[in-house]
Structures are given as structure tokens and as C-alpha cells.
Amino acid sequence: MEYRLFPEGDCAVLIETGKEMNLENHRKVQAISALLEDYFPSWMCEWIPAFTTVTVIYDPFKVYNLSGENPFTYVSRQLIQLLSALPANHPVHTRTVDIPVCYGGEFGPDLEEVARMNHLTPEEVIETHAAGDYLVYMIGFAPGFPYIGGMSKKIAAPRRKTPRLKIPERSVGIAGIQTGVYPIETPGGWQIIGRTPLRLFEPENDPPSLLQAGDKIRFFPISPQEYRELEKMEP
Secondary structure, eight states: OOOEEEEOTTSEEEEEOOSSOSHHHHHHHHHHHHHHHHHOOTTEEEEEEOSSEEEEEEOHHHHHHHHSSOHHHHHHHHHHHHHHTOOTTOOOOOOEEEEEEEESGGGOTTHHHHHHHTTOOHHHHHHHHHTOOEEEEEEOSSTTOEEEEOOOGGGOBOOOSSOEEEEOTTEEEEEBTEEEEOSSOEEEOSEEEEEOSSOOBOTTSSSSBSOOTTOEEEEEEOOHHHHHHHHHHOO
């Protein structure tokens, strides 16, 4: 496996698998994350996966007391030894999550604008969005917010020039060639095309986020009536 190590301040090491957001680098990130979860040495505080990197945060005082060495040097050597044993085809757990979406109307105020920008009808945008082969590349920006790749370029749309101060929780949006779901109410500039009745972030649960990096996503359209019925079933 090809990767590079960089210092991140005085208590972290950045493992970079590549420069581009693609399936190969995503699989490397997932494999490294799975390995760290199994390994979890006493000096490691946590690790943070992203599109093409994994940041390993460590306790420099524990590292120095354990080794007497420069913490970055010691941690880097430990990571190199660990990653050298990682097979190229390291198995990574995946699952598929179905997400119902009520597109357009009060739930998707930007649907018609996305259609207009791409010279499509709103119905064609819905059909294309629901037909995507999606993968959660990372969780970030807000608690439980999934950055989802695999959307067709046919419905790509830039972020809004003026972000909204409030995006309702569970709103489904588009930014560039990515799609995502706002798990909580927050400011945001993505083009909102629909909303799901599913709660994506529940802090009382363990884990609190419904979606995880590596999940496959299937969106499917529902009517406003179906939305409200499913919403009532949510805790």
C-alpha cells in the first residue's frame, strides 16, 4: 500500500493515501481505519478518516514516557510497522442503507433550479438522483453529515451564492458532483432538492450517526403523505 506520513502539529500524524477522491483511496482509508480500530495502542487518542487521509491523534506525553523518543518519530515508526502488515485486499465491512426522499415542493426548494441549470425537468432530476450508485466517503462538517459520492454529473450544481442561515434537518442537497443529507438544522449552501423522514443523527444512540464512511446509499422517492407517515414512526 502506498501512503505518506506528515506531522500535524505536536500531537498528530497525517496518513495520506493519495491526492484524489476516488474508490481506490477510499478503500485504503477504510482499511487503515479498520486496522487502527483493532490495534488501538495506549498512546493513541483517536483517528479521523477523511477523503484521502487518516489523521492519527496521539498523547505526546504518553509516547515520550513510553519510549523516551521524539513523539512524531516514535509514532511514525509504529505506524509504518503496522501498515506494512496490511494486505492490499484487506476486507472492509460495507452495508447498504435505503433512504426515502420526498423531492421538491416545501422539502426541495432548489429542485427546479437544479433542473433549470442542467436543462432537465424536475422529474428527470429526481429520477437521476434516485438512480445513483452512492458511497459515503466521509462524515464531517456537522455531526453525522455524510459526504456522498457517485452522483451523476447530469444533475451537478454549484453551491448557492448566498448560503441559507437555516437548512432544516434531514434535507437532501447537492453541491458540485456530491450529494448529502443535513442531519441537523444548520446554515448551509447546498442546493436542497428534497428531505428524508429518517433521523441521521441521534446523540443518545451509540453510534450517534446513522451513516458511516463506507456505507452504500440507495435513495428512493416517496410522496408527501408517505413522508409524514414515516416521520411519525421515527423516535
